Amino acid sequence: MTVTLMPALPTLPAPVRPDPLGVLGVPGExxxxxxxxxxxARAAADAVAELLPWYASVHRGAGALSRRCTLAYERARQTVADFLGARPDDHVIFTRNTTDAVNLLARALPAGTTVVTFAGEHHANLLPWPRGSVRLPVPASAADAVRYLDAALSELARDARPGLPVLVAVTGASNVTGECWPVAELARVAHRHGARILVDAAQLAPHAPVDVTALDVDYVALSGHKLYAPFGAGVLAGRADWLDAAPPYLPGGGATSHVGAATHEVRWTTGPARHEGGTPNLLGAVALAAVCAAFAAAxxxxxxxxxxxxxxxxxxxxxxxxxxxxxxxxxxxxxxxxxxxxxxxxxxxxxxxxxxxxxxxxxxxxxxxxxxxxxxxxxxxxxxxxxxxxxxxxxxxxxxxxxxxxxxxxxxxxxxxxxx
CATH class of the missing domain: 3.90.1150.10 (Aspartate Aminotransferase, domain 1)
Structure with a gap:
């Protein structure tokens, strides 16, 4: 390819703190x-380094180390909830990443739920959904996306059995093109038809505020590793009723309130712990919360x-x-x-x-x-x-x-x- 002279390129504004999170990197790369x-982000690394000497089990011990770690974990949950504008009765469940979060919600869907997606989604928002899901074509514009969804939900209302739930699952920003989808408008259409909506915010959250209350969405999923907190944590945040009614995503310690001698003698807890069986990723949650707090202050x-x-x-x-x-x-x-x-x-x-x-x-x-x-x-x-x-x-x-x-x-x- 021959060398081509390029036209003058746009100049950048110069904010006082262009990188408030202190992103780490390798010189020359x-x-x-x-x-x-x-x-x-330095904020994530520092939060992990500060907690490491205190590292102990979460929700499991009466000692000072365990109590401190339990407090750090639950504070992280509240920080992430605030970052996402979660409603008071929403659950914030720590997962591994966006894919894990979407799969959790897919497992929690009430029986007979129809899921409506677009063909422009990441595989994480295409593959977990049950058979019978509706996949709409890739729209040529944001306005087309709204029209396609309105038409599809109108058709479902005519053809589906009354009372069966519908979930719309859509990206906030494309991981291929970076284009932002009209989330608030899609949410209005979904709710007008009695459907709920999940937003895959994996690509949107690192670049723009994601507020579930302001957008009026029902669920949001994101990954820490795309949000400058690469410590293996993600989040599913949203309405509690489907999540509390569903079988635990990961049955095990911490997800139960009672286990009897017989295999059927199990009472599962409600709330986020229901789907966070086993020892949780404390450091991932704390790192993600540190980045959320740094963004909130920026x-x-x-x-x-x-x-x-x-x-x-x-x-x-x-x-x-x-x-x-x-x-x-x-x-x-x-x-x-x-x-x-x-x-x-x-x-x-x-x-x-x-x-x-x-x-x-x-x-x-x-x-x-x-x-x-x-x-x-x-x-x-x-x-x-x-x-x-x-x-x-x-x-x-x-x-x-x-x-x-x-x-x-x-x-x-x-x-x-x-x-x-």
Whole structure:
């Protein structure tokens, strides 16, 4: 590929604290793969280091160590609840990650529940749902998403048995394109039809506030490892009734209030403990809560403005490179978080990613991003927009986050413009 002069790129606003969480990194390595796993925040690492000398069992002991750890764990739950704007009677259940959280809710669905999703979801929000789920086509716009859902729920109301529950499950922001979905509007449509709604906030929460009360959603799932707390914790937060009525997700110690001599003599507890059997991931919960507290204290508007400027710089730079085609579901001006997927005509995406890593120390993602139906559709649409271009069957993805700099964006653009 020949070297191409790029137009002037957007300048960045300069907030007083561009990285209030103190994201850790390796000097010389450019990490543009935040959407897969974000680096660790200093706030998370410090919280874990402070608690480690006190580490002991949670909910199981009367000693000082155990009581301190139990307090830390339950405080972490409340901090996460506050971060998500949870209602007073919502449950906040610690899980391993978003996939685990969605599977937990899938196991807790009342009998006969119909789940409605879109074909644009991550596999974590496609695969756990029961047979008979409704999968809507990928919409061309946010408005189309709202219309598709309204039509589907109207049809279900006519065809399904009265009184059977319906759950709408939708992403907050696409892990392929970064485009934000109209969550509040979808929630209004769902509730108008008597359905509940789950938001997969794995990609949205690191970039924008997620408030279940303000959005009026019923459940939200997220991962700590995408939220600068890579210690193996995730969260399912939402309405208690389905969760308290369901069999325990992980039967074991801590999930019971009584176990008798016979196998059937078991009384399960209610509340989050019902689904947190076994010794919980104390350090993961504390790390995640520390990041939530740091975000709550930060200037989210300034962080958003800085990310959007980085994103504009990246997208305009990619658009200026010959043979580079961005993938998108909605229009080019649709709101989005700091994720961009693209292809380089005539170049294998895996080979490009390997070249960037070995020659330029730049980490990006290649593949179909655990969203195969969506990614393949977008690749087909990209080929249709660029007739004659030989596009590869997989894509590249660059994703930014706290600590990403203009130098790193420019380094990626320069490396792509000088591919051998």
């Amino acid at each position: 450019i990490n543009l793969d935040h959407a897969a796993s974000a680096p660790c 200037d989210r508007d300034a962080l958003h403005a800085r990310e959007q400027a980085l994103l504009a710089r990246l997208r305009s730079g990619l658009a200026a490179l010959p043979g580079v085609v961005e993938l998108r579901t909605f229009g080019p001006e649709a709101p989005r978080v700091g994720i961009v997927s693209f292809v380089v005509a005539g170049r294998d995406s895996a080979e490009v990613a390997a070249h960037l890593a070995t020659r330029h120390r730049i980490g990006v993602r290649d593949g179909l991003f655990c969203a195969h139906p969506l990614a393949r559709r977008l690749l087909t649409e990209a080929a249709a927009r660029t007739p004659g271009a030989a596009l590869p069957p997989t894509a590249l993805r660059a994703s930014v986050g706290l600590g990403t700099t203009t130098h790193e964006i420019d380094s990626l653009l320069t490396a792509l413009s000088t591919l051998p």
